[in-house]
Amino acid sequence: MDSYMKEFDAKIIKVNQNEVVLDKTLFYPEGGGQPHDTGKFIRSGEEFKVINVRKSGGDIIHVVDRVGLNVGDVVHGIIDWERRYKLMRMHTASHIISAVIHQQCGALITGNQLGLEESRIDFNLEYFDRNVIEACVEKANEIIAQGLQVKSYFLPREEALKIPSISKLASQRLPSTELLRIVEIPGVDIQADGGTHVKNTSEIGRIVVKKLENKGKNNRRIYFSLQK
Template identity: 50%
Template structure:
């Protein structure tokens, strides 16, 4: 298993590692800052520098307990590499991801609503909630932007499963629980939200910036979808 650097520090852009296994164009490292995607958040891309050559990482995915880096040319086991995350892409997703937690916290607190689906790309995010009124989500988005601009600190820490599970609302995805692991990774937005989550986030909500609601759709009874983005 690779050391997953992104779990403790979302701001690592560059790192050194050793190739532990190669399966065709799938490269496995002893440590990585590339996020493999999950929970609706897209994976990172970037580059590996090997002996002065820069090789593109076109996709990163989780395979069981391992993380595979899909590269544009084959490497060899034992090679030392320098990994570089496509930071502009990652950082926009971090901003959107933290914003999505604020929105989810408001929906849960005000309407006991859960996220029933969602996806975050570098360009925009979309979330589905089990609410009845489209206006509900429009109001939540305005409130979420106000909270973001207050500059709330975002903390990441780990708690034993039994302790974390006692926190009300620690899971806000409908019909989904964190994996069966002894330690849960917790993302806390000061005064707003405490949630189990494995993805990268900004360290302060002020980094989110200006929020733009693209549209709100009716996806059926008790299911509304909001599309939103953040300004560059």
């Protein structure tokens, strides 16, 4: 999926009250710590707000603000770009922070949640040294300022699993699909990832640490925001 595509046309193939499945979609469903897209459908000039998007089995469920859509309807989908782009910047920033902390401290991710204004990442760090974390974030900002390309592509699962640190999750929860989508920032990070990202690190802005928390044994949490 091209994260920069904002509009598309599709046909409705399933309807359950105000829940709709399309034959194709650009809406990102909630998953992997990234919130869902929002936006709207337009059918013959009539507008339906898309307020939630989630996966269910093999379907992507679009929840709209009211009933009225029917199987066979053709809709024009429009993504809320401001929301999408904020999350793209946050997501790519989180990859860079995670890569630097993994490289410097050997830590893996135990949890994360992206937000529009503030995000958090949890790491399995044995020792909690604020100076070390802040130095890692400063290194991440230096990387961002280099204006590096962010690439995405697919690899066969067996080939992808041969890449060191292809997942920086402590639980190693990779999809069981034959093809894995890879997001790579050359020389910095390479991970299996299905979310939306910017094309160049210069789009991210500057990472600002908001708060550091000790969440128990070997679990440290970083809250951060972005400045343009």
